[in-house]
Amino acid sequence: MKITLTVNGAAATVQVEPRTHLADLLRGELLLTGTHLGCEHGVCGACTVEVDGAPARSCLMHAGACDGASVCTIEGFGEDAVMAALREGFSAEHALQCGYCTPGMLVVARDIVLRLPDADEARVREELAGNLCRCTGYRGIVRAILGVLAARRGAAT
Amino acid sequence: MKPAPFAYARPDDWPAALALLAEGARPVAGGQSLGPMLNLRLALPERVADLRHLPGYAGVTVQGETVRIGAGTTHAAIEDGAVPGRLGDILAGVARRIAYRPVRNRGTIGGSLAHADPAADWVAVLPALPGHAVALGPAGERRIPLAAFVLGVFETALRGDELLCAIELTALPAGTRFGHWKFCRKPGEFSKATACVLARPGAPPTAVLAALDAAPLVIADAAALLAEPAAEAARIAAALALDDPWRAALARTALRRAAEAAR
Ligand SMILES: Cc1cc2nc3c(=O)[nH]c(=O)nc-3n(C[C@H](O)[C@H](O)[C@H](O)COP(=O)(O)OP(=O)(O)OC[C@H]3O[C@@H](n4cnc5c(N)ncnc54)[C@H](O)[C@@H]3O)c2cc1C
Ligand code: FES
Ligand code: FES
Numbered sequence: 001m002k003i004t005l006t007v008n009g010a011a012a013t014v015q016v017e018p019r020t021h022l023a024d025l026l027r028g029e030l031l032l033t034g035t036h037l038g039c040e041h042g043v044c045g046a047c048t049v050e051v052d053g054a055p056a057r058s059c060l061m062h063a064g065a066c067d068g069a070s071v072c073t074i075e076g077f078g079e080d081a082v083m084a085a086l087r088e089g090f091s092a093e094h095a096l097q098c099g100y101c102t103p104g105m106l107v108v109a110r111d112i113v114l115r116l117p118d119a120d121e122a123r124v125r126e127e128l129a130g131n132l133c134r135c136t137g138y139r140g141i142v143r144a145i146l147g148v149l150a151a152r153r154g155a156a157t
Numbered sequence: 158m159k160p161a162p163f164a165y166a167r168p169d170d171w172p173a174a175l176a177l178l179a180e181g182a183r184p185v186a187g188g189q190s191l192g193p194m195l196n197l198r199l200a201l202p203e204r205v206a207d208l209r210h211l212p213g214y215a216g217v218t219v220q221g222e223t224v225r226i227g228a229g230t231t232h233a234a235i236e237d238g239a240v241p242g243r244l245g246d247i248l249a250g251v252a253r254r255i256a257y258r259p260v261r262n263r264g265t266i267g268g269s270l271a272h273a274d275p276a277a278d279w280v281a282v283l284p285a286l287p288g289h290a291v292a293l294g295p296a297g298e299r300r301i302p303l304a305a306f307v308l309g310v311f312e313t314a315l316r317g318d319e320l321l322c323a324i325e326l327t328a329l330p331a332g333t334r335f336g337h338w339k340f341c342r343k344p345g346e347f348s349k350a351t352a353c354v355l356a357r358p359g360a361p362p363t364a365v366l367a368a369l370d371a372a373p374l375v376i377a378d379a380a381a382l383l384a385e386p387a388a389e390a391a392r393i394a395a396a397l398a399l400d401d402p403w404r405a406a407l408a409r410t411a412l413r414r415a416a417e418a419a420r
Contacts, residue, residue: 018165041158055259
């Protein structure tokens with residue numbers, strides 16, 4: 001089937017089988033390999049991208065559902081101020097080692113920062129429960145997100 | 158981990174969706190249960206019919222005391238307050254504990270109920286609430302009491318030629334008490350035992366015990382449970398004769414804690 005979607009601000013028309021999921025479409029057709037695949041059944045969070053403004057599992061959206069959607073992948077956040085702060089925080093707090101989980105972590109982290117400005121550590125951990133990291137033990141990731149939240153609260157007062 | 162080939166259809170009105178269903182297409186809404194089943198090849202449909210673009214499929218409308226939640230309303234929308242009033246507070250609290258936010262952004266209340274996973278959250282809570290599932294078939298709409306909608310594991314009262322189009326609930330007065338307990342070792346994981354108790358002024362309290370690998374147990378009059386949570390929860394759980402002692406203990410404890418929280 002032929003579908004048209006917006007990816008990182010640019011229109012893309014691709015010819016794919018209906019069974020192709022968004023992650024394979026992004027990686028295989030558009031060569032955006034920043035989106036990673038772990039489990040392919042919704043559990044690990046590695047494939048999380050932004051769809052129509054909200055995080056979604058790209059492994060669970062097959063081609064038809066993507067027709068007309070607006071997608072932002074990790075490659076599309078270069079100019080985003082919140083993502084820039086998170087990148088710095090992740091680097092400073094050693095919030096990644098192999099980096100496999102990181103694109104999905106960052107998309108979810110950005111959603112936490114924007115949607116839950118008052119989140120405390122317990123809430124951040126709850127919200128991260130759907131993103132698995134085999135390397136870091138999560139402490140650095142949690143600290144990085146809490147740091148960005150605190151800096152934004154400071155800037156707002 | 159890749160689906161077998163299937164065809165895709167996107168009906169833009171309800172008659173077209175029902176016609177696709179009659180031809181054997183598998184409905185798909187958020188794809189958060191069907192998606193994994195496709196990827197794992199547990200589901201092998203020849204064609205899927207994407208319901209998300211049907212008119213009125215998502216969204217909440219209030220008419221008098223009746224709150225109609227479109228089957229395509231996402232868990233995240235409910236978490237964020239799409240349903241007004243005390244009923245909305247209760248539903249938002251349940252929604253927030255379903256899966257993870259990226260799953261809730263796409264998964265729908267109707268898809269969850271139609272899927273009828275025994276451990277699913279809406280399956281465990283909606284039967285305690287006054288209301289109906291609204292099914293649409295070739296002969297028109299049919300209302301099925303929520304307490305009688307889920308019949309077994311992945312089995313509902315929907316007929317093969319019907320779609321679930323909405324959940325209709327009765328608004329709840331401000332003084333309504335609600336207790337809910339879900340046993341998960343990790344947030345977002347499927348529950349090992351879920352219970353809820355609803356006590357609204359002027360009506361008998363109701364309760365549900367779910368995640369039993371069977372249809373949810375609906376207790377139409379839970380007055381005794383509210384009066385004596387520990388003794389009644391133990392009696393109800395024992396009567397289920399669950400095989401595993403740990404499951405029996407979780408069921409009993411979930412029910413007791415839900416009842417205590419609703420007092
Ligand atoms: C990692 C992960 C964790 C999860 N954890 C939980 C959890 O803790 N608790 C929980 O409750 N759920 C959980 N879920 C499931 C999630 O809530 C799903 O969103 C929900 O079960 C299905 O909704 P959907 O709209 O995605 O339905 P779909 O996946 O699109 O469809 C599910 C089934 O229902 C049928 N169907 C859908 N809509 C209709 C309709 N209108 N009429 C008739 N049939 C229909 C489909 O044919 C299919 O068989 C989890 C899912 C994932 C991926
Ligand atoms: S690859 Fe999509 S959630 Fe694991
Ligand atoms: S950094 Fe390796 S999986 Fe998270």
